[in-house]
Amino acid sequence: MPAAENEPRPAKSGTPAKSEKLAKGEKPAQGEKPAKGEKSEQTRTLILETAMRLFQERGYDKTTMRAIAQEAGVSVGNAYYYFAGKEHLIQGFYDRIAAEHQAAVREVLDRETDLQARLSGVLQAWLDIATPYHEFAAQFFKNAADPDSPLSPFSAESEHAREAAIDVHREVLAGAKGKVPAELRDVLPELMWLSQMGLVLYWVFDRSPGSERTRRLADRGARLTARSIALARFRVLRPIVLEIHELFTDFLPGMAQTAVARKS
Amino acid sequence: MPAAENEPRPAKSGTPAKSEKLAKGEKPAQGEKPAKGEKSEQTRTLILETAMRLFQERGYDKTTMRAIAQEAGVSVGNAYYYFAGKEHLIQGFYDRIAAEHQAAVREVLDRETDLQARLSGVLQAWLDIATPYHEFAAQFFKNAADPDSPLSPFSAESEHAREAAIDVHREVLAGAKGKVPAELRDVLPELMWLSQMGLVLYWVFDRSPGSERTRRLADRGARLTARSIALARFRVLRPIVLEIHELFTDFLPGMAQTAVARKS
Numbered sequence: 399m400p401a402a403e404n405e406p407r408p409a410k411s412g413t414p415a416k417s418e419k420l421a422k423g424e425k426p427a428q429g430e431k432p433a434k435g436e437k438s439e440q441t442r443t444l445i446l447e448t449a450m451r452l453f454q455e456r457g458y459d460k461t462t463m464r465a466i467a468q469e470a471g472v473s474v475g476n477a478y479y480y481f482a483g484k485e486h487l488i489q490g491f492y493d494r495i496a497a498e499h500q501a502a503v504r505e506v507l508d509r510e511t512d513l514q515a516r517l518s519g520v521l522q523a524w525l526d527i528a529t530p531y532h533e534f535a536a537q538f539f540k541n542a543a544d545p546d547s548p549l550s551p552f553s554a555e556s557e558h559a560r561e562a563a564i565d566v567h568r569e570v571l572a573g574a575k576g577k578v579p580a581e582l583r584d585v586l587p588e589l590m591w592l593s594q595m596g597l598v599l600y601w602v603f604d605r606s607p608g609s610e611r612t613r614r615l616a617d618r619g620a621r622l623t624a625r626s627i628a629l630a631r632f633r634v635l636r637p638i639v640l641e642i643h644e645l646f647t648d649f650l651p652g653m654a655q656t657a658v659a660r661k662s
Numbered sequence: 663m664p665a666a667e668n669e670p671r672p673a674k675s676g677t678p679a680k681s682e683k684l685a686k687g688e689k690p691a692q693g694e695k696p697a698k699g700e701k702s703e704q705t706r707t708l709i710l711e712t713a714m715r716l717f718q719e720r721g722y723d724k725t726t727m728r729a730i731a732q733e734a735g736v737s738v739g740n741a742y743y744y745f746a747g748k749e750h751l752i753q754g755f756y757d758r759i760a761a762e763h764q765a766a767v768r769e770v771l772d773r774e775t776d777l778q779a780r781l782s783g784v785l786q787a788w789l790d791i792a793t794p795y796h797e798f799a800a801q802f803f804k805n806a807a808d809p810d811s812p813l814s815p816f817s818a819e820s821e822h823a824r825e826a827a828i829d830v831h832r833e834v835l836a837g838a839k840g841k842v843p844a845e846l847r848d849v850l851p852e853l854m855w856l857s858q859m860g861l862v863l864y865w866v867f868d869r870s871p872g873s874e875r876t877r878r879l880a881d882r883g884a885r886l887t888a889r890s891i892a893l894a895r896f897r898v899l900r901p902i903v904l905e906i907h908e909l910f911t912d913f914l915p916g917m918a919q920t921a922v923a924r925k926s
Contacts, residue, residue: 540804544867600913603808615913622905629902638893641886649864649879 442480445470446494449487454534458484458541485548485555488538492551492559498527503566513574514624517590520570521597521616525609528601532609535602545650551595552652560652564591571627582630585643588653592646593619706744709734710758713751718798722748722805749812749819752802756815756823762791767830777838777891781854782884784834785861789873789880792865796873799866809914815859816916824916828855835891846894849907852917856910857883 448470452461463484467477481487499520506519528535541549548555567587571578578586597619601612629635647653712734716725727748731741745751763784770783792799805813812819831851835842842850861883865876893899911917 539807543803543807545864546867546869600809603810605810611913615909618909618912622902622909625905626902629899632896632898634896635893635899638886638890641889645879645882645886648882649875 441472441476442490445472445477445480446487446490449481449484450491450531450534453487453538454531458488458538488541488549489555489559492556493562495527495531496559496562499524500562500566502527503569507569507573511573511575512624513570513576513627514620516570516574517567517623518617518620520566521594521620522613524594524598525601525613525616528598529609532601535598539602545652550652551598552650554652557652560591563594564588567591567594576628578627579630579636581636582639585640586627586630589639589643589646590623593623705736705740706754709736709741709744710751710754713745713748714755714795714798717751717802718795722752722802752805752813753819753823756820757826759791759795760823760826763788764826764830766791767833771833771837775837775839776888777834777840778884778888780834780838781831781887782881784830785858785880785884786877788858788862789865789877792862793873796865799862803866809916814916815862816914818916821916824855827858828852831855831858840892842891843894843900845900846903849904850891850894852910853903853907854887857887 445466449461449466452466452469456465461484463477463481464474466487467474470477481490502523503520506523507516510516510519538549541547542551544550545552547553550556551560564587567590570590571583571587597612597616600615601609604612606612630639709730713725713730716730716733720729725748727741727745728738730751731738734741745754766787767784770787771780774780774783802813805811806815808814809816811817814820815824828851831854834854835847835851861876861880864879865873868876870876894903
């Protein structure tokens with residue numbers, strides 16, 4: 399499924415409009431676009447940030463699109479123009495976390511060539527970025543835990559954010575010294591991202607100060623991953639790695655699409 | 663922590679009593695025991711089955727001990743005598759599932775010597791037993807997902823049921839043809855049980871008819887596990903298996919106790 403379907407963004411061409419001034423609850427007239435260019439991006443960000451604040455304050459389930467629009471000072475129609483629903487706001491949030499993470503890892507990926515150090519740095523950077531959302535993550539978890547939910551990190555709808563996150567692991571691997579067998583080059587970043595999802599699950603429930611237990615787990619996990627990948631030089635192991643990957647691809651609905659997207 | 667602390671059972675010696683006839687809400691007088699022997703076991707089972715029915719009908723959070731006692735036709739004091747609280751009822755439920763599973767796997771474990779067939783049979787038997795509780799599992803999941811919750815399969819409180827479940831995997835491995843290196847004999851059953859917990863997580867959210875997706879995953883997982891264990895003949899891999907096990911033991915609160923219990 400193309401990412402554009404899941405994450406509506408303002409169309410590139412559109413009639414300038416001022417639908418922020420539309421009466422609340424009124425949808426913009428057909429063909430009318432709320433804003434464009436920088437202004438449009440600002441409105442989109444405003445709605446997303448307002449939504450995240452309300453989700454954190456009131457809980458995801460109890461927050462309506464109407465309340466988000468009202469609090470952001472835009473019309474309900476305008477809010478729906480940018481985000482087709484609450485689920486799309488969460489996808490927007492996932493995309494934003496992914497983009498912030500991609501920027502934050504530059505420093506460590508440009509500096510380190512050791513696989514363990516690169517992976518550990520990438521995981522710690524994710525925990526830094528996610529810290530403000532820790533409490534939200536705990537209450538939101540029940541919505542994201544079902545792999546069939548569009549809010550799951552494994553869903554078709556989350557593909558855009560997932561691909562960005564897997565890209566980071568592709569770079570972790572590609573820029574590390576030491577050769578990785580060609581037959582594993584495609585599957586390892588996806589498996590590394592799956593381990594990261596395990597770490598995120600652990601973090602959601604971690605109540606240690608500063609999530610220090612999760613931070614230690616990230617470092618231990620990075621060491622274990624680097625050692626396991628080093629073992630890939632033994633040919634006898636490779637079929638097992640491929641079989642593990644195939645298992646996840648076959649049984650997690652979104653992963654198959656990731657694999658298809660990669661091949662095309 | 664001794665299992666007895668987590669799962670109070672009627673004391674072996676006790677004054678015969680008929681506290682089912684006590685006024686509702688009245689606690690049995692000190693030294694008075696509600697029942698003994700077979701009768702006691704029957705009352706315990708009645709309370710547990712009533713609780714499970716109410717949990718399924720009304721949800722775990724909304725069901726009180728008072729409502730359970732009332733529905734079971736016993737005094738609140740009597741209900742508390744058998745189960746110190748709702749959490750203890752869940753532990754009783756876990757123990758019961760574990761006991762039913764131990765009985766159900768006899769057939770396959772007495773017959774099969776192939777590791778994959780033994781493991782697959784054990785996992786399918788678990789799915790058979792758990793089927794009536796599938797809907798309950800989905801709503802109860804949020805209470806059990808937090809590894810720090812006493813209701814988590816990883817908690818100290820769940821140790822009794824967890825040990826019984828790990829014992830099944832010990833027998834899966836011990837009775838299979840093919841030698842397992844001594845240094846992995848203790849850790850593999852725990853890792854196999856951890857994979858089973860992954861399967862249970864998948865099952866909780868599986869909406870396919872008859873959980874057929876989970877059943878296929880169980881078979882694939884059994885094949886993958888058997889192949890991975892066969893690779894343990896390569897010495898170079900063993901440190902990684904031990905490191906994976908150590909990681910789980912260090913980061914899941916209940917697993918450390920399991921390891922200590924095993925050694926003592």
